[in-house]
Amino acid sequence: MTFKELGLNKDILKAIDEQGYTKPTPIQEQAIPIVLEKHDILAAAQTGTGKTAAFTLPLLNTLSKKKIVSKEKHYVKALILTPTRELASQVAQNIESYSKYLNLKTAVIFGGVGINPQKAILRKGVDIVIATPGRLLDLVGQKCIDLSRVEYFVLDEADRMLDMGFIHDMKRIIAIIPKHRQTLLFSATFSDEIKKLSHSLLNNAKTVEVAKRNTSSTQVSQIVHYVNKDTKKHLLSHLINEGNWNQVLVFTRTKHGANKLAEYLNKQNITAAAIHGNKSQGARTKALSNFKSKDIRVLVATDIAARGIDIALLPHVVNFELPNVPEDYVHRIGRTGRAGNEGVAMSLVCSDEYFFLTDIEKLINKSIEVVAVDGFTLPKLAKPNIQKKTNERSNNRVKNKPSNDSNSRSRSRTNSSPEKNKIDGKNKVNIKFPDKKRVSKKDESKSLITKWENEIKKQKDNEAKNPRNPRNRRITSAAKAK
Ligand code: AMP
DSSP: OOTTTTTOOHHHHHHHHHTTOOSOOHHHHHHHHHHHTTOOEEEEOOTTSSHHHHHHHHHHHHHHHSOOOSGGGOOOOEEEEOSSHHHHHHHHHHHHHHTTTSOOOEEEEOSSSOSHHHHHHHHHOOSEEEEOHHHHHHHHHTTOOOOTTOOEEEETTHHHHHHTTOHHHHHHHHHHSOSSSEEEEEESSOOHHHHHHHHHHOSSOEEEEOSOTTOOOTTEEEEEEEBOGGGHHHHHHHHHHHHTOSOEEEEOSSHHHHHHHHHHHHHTTOOEEEEOTTSOHHHHHHHHHHHHTTSSSEEEEOHHHHTTOOOTTOOEEEESSOOSSHHHHHHHHTTSSGGGOOEEEEEEEOGGGHHHHHHHHHHHTSOOEEOOOTTTBOSSOOOOOHHHHHHHHHHHHHHTSSOSSTTOOOOOOOOOOTTTEEEOTTSOEEEOOOOOOOOOHHHHHHHHHHHHHHHHHHHHHHHHHOTTSHHHHHHHHHHHHO
16 A cells, blocks of 8 residues: 555655655554545554554645635644643644645644744644643633634544543533534543543544554563662663663653753763753753754653654663553653664663553563663562552552643642641651542543533433424424324
């Protein structure tokens, strides 16, 4: 199958040829015809498979057929929502290159940077908007963007959108855009919540599932090193030096951990920068571009910041700490082994992370090969006390959720009850958290989706009963005629 056979026009074919794409990837082969036929789509494709082109190419093809007579005719026809700034700018860059021979205007909108340049672009009129939810709603509130004529709506990495607690913002955006539209829902992993969400958003959608659910890329060799927590940083710098790695993306669980590790590596003469939600957008962009141009060897990132990082031929990804949400592992290692290239993903695992590893292996349905490094690694991991770990894991799942990273707007709760916060003799503050039930973002999303589904069902029932609804009137008069 060629791109031409998929029915894309010559201007798009020319642009993708310049990108060096010779043939469509499996997700593109399946999704492009469906989108061109104007169907809604629910697509699950593992990250790095070419999913961005799978939805942008047919959209550009359809939009380019609409005649743009004057400046005023550039109004927002397609809205693409992404969970992170990095992913938004990545998608925008792809659209810029695929549409270079088309008369279409694109705007990318996200927070953390000045709003005025975005307003100025919108004022001139744009056809396609790629946005993160928070800034988009800001601009809607300030009446700087009109979404009332959106015909195509794309939710990219919808699973992450739910994980990050964007359900409320998504709901508000969906309420603004027209009901009659084509909706494309893309998700790197395909959870049951996503399926549920799709029922409320999509109409007669076709489902495309290229990779098996929650599988990791076969192009990525995955290995694990068992190591003591304190030895991790030494092992990492050893691996980088011994392997002469020039471009390695390293994941930590916390922003503080990312800063500390980047600092350590720089002291070892391994050039590194950290990227996470506490860094300004300017610092994040600079770190990313230095990493892409290989001016620095290591980029240390937290999960959210790394979403959307697309580096052709990135050879190495290291999990300095395993993620406590197993799906994040799949996303992380998907940064390497992209578009048919091979990559290696290494995880430095200490006994505290024993259960994170078993959760991950359960999700990807395979055991990850354990590799020893003389002088650094342990022969095996000690299994921690189950009861203790279970509690810790459930706490961590809430505590370490990407709560205040990037665009997420949730706040961490602390207990200020004087009874609970006792100061001991050495002036140490022992903060005990209340036993109050904490609700994770994922659970919150789940219950909201159910509520939302019920609302939609109620609305449909009411519409069906309403005698003023012209469709019902037609039925009533037809019944009378009988
Ligand atoms: P994505 O899954 O959209 O993040 O894409 C991953 C990478 O694959 C990006 O660097 C794209 O430029 C690249 N890519 C997308 N489609 C193709 C294709 N048909 N052939 C080669 N590379 C591609």
